[in-house]
Amino acid sequence: MPLKMVRPVLLWLLVSLVLAVLLAGISLGFGLLLQPQLDIQLHNTYFVVQPLLLIGVLFLLLLLVFGFLMLLRSQYPLQTYLLLAAVSALLIGIVTLLISSLTTSGMVGWTVYPPLNATDSQLTSSINPYQLLLNGAYAVQLLAVTTLGYSCYRVGKLAASH
Numbered sequence: 111m112p113l114k115m116v117r118p119v120l121l122w123l124l125v126s127l128v129l130a131v132l133l134a135g136i137s138l139g140f141g142l143l144l145q146p147q148l149d150i151q152l153h154n155t156y157f158v159v160q161p162l163l164l165i166g167v168l169f170l171l172l173l174l175v176f177g178f179l180m181l182l183r184s185q186y187p188l189q190t191y192l193l194l195a196a197v198s199a200l201l202i203g204i205v206t207l208l209i210s211s212l213t214t215s216g217m218v219g220w221t222v223y224p225p226l227n228a229t230d231s232q233l234t235s236s237i238n239p240y241q242l243l244l245n246g247a248y249a250v251q252l253l254a255v256t257t258l259g260y261s262c263y264r265v266g267k268l269a270a271s272h
Contacts, residue, residue: 118184119193122176130168134161155240163204170201171250174257188268191261198258205251212244 135143142148143161150157177194184190 118180119189122173122180122193126172126176127169129172130165133168134165138164155243157243167201167204167208170197170204173197174201174254188265191264191268195258195261195265198254198261201254202251202258205247205254209244209247209251212240212247 131143138148143165145161148157148159148161148164150159174194174197177190177197181187181190181194
């Protein structure tokens with residue numbers, strides 16, 4: 111592979127990794143990224159995740175975004191489509207693992223623990239953070255599957271034309 115082809119790919123990987131770390135650090139605080147686990151509370155739901163997993167998912171999402179941008183201005187569309195397919199496959203695997211752990215964890219719903227002076231109208235909430243996280247994981251998985259399918263289609267079409 112010529113150096114001219116490797117340089118944009120390395121830049122793509124480096125920029126995606128740096129932005130993933132910066133986004134995670136800015137949104138959660140850089141001190142929390144050094145902890146062995148992150149404790150995240152969304153409404154009434156408590157999540158414990160590893161910082162490396164959070165950075166990894168952000169990294170793969172940014173790789174997809176920057177991959178599309180590289181593809182728009184690429185002189186080497188075949189290699190870019192192959193990289194997009196590989197990134198999409200990795201993202202599908204990670205999101206499938208997340209969905210599997212969410213659906214088999216025994217947490218099938220959520221409960222509102224009311225304060226002592228709450229009325230019935232204050233107890234009802236239309237936001238279910240567990241379902242919101244699960245739907246977001248399904249949406250990311252759908253995006254990754256669509257990207258993988260389109261990338262494979264384009265690789266086949268480009269290979270057939272040569």
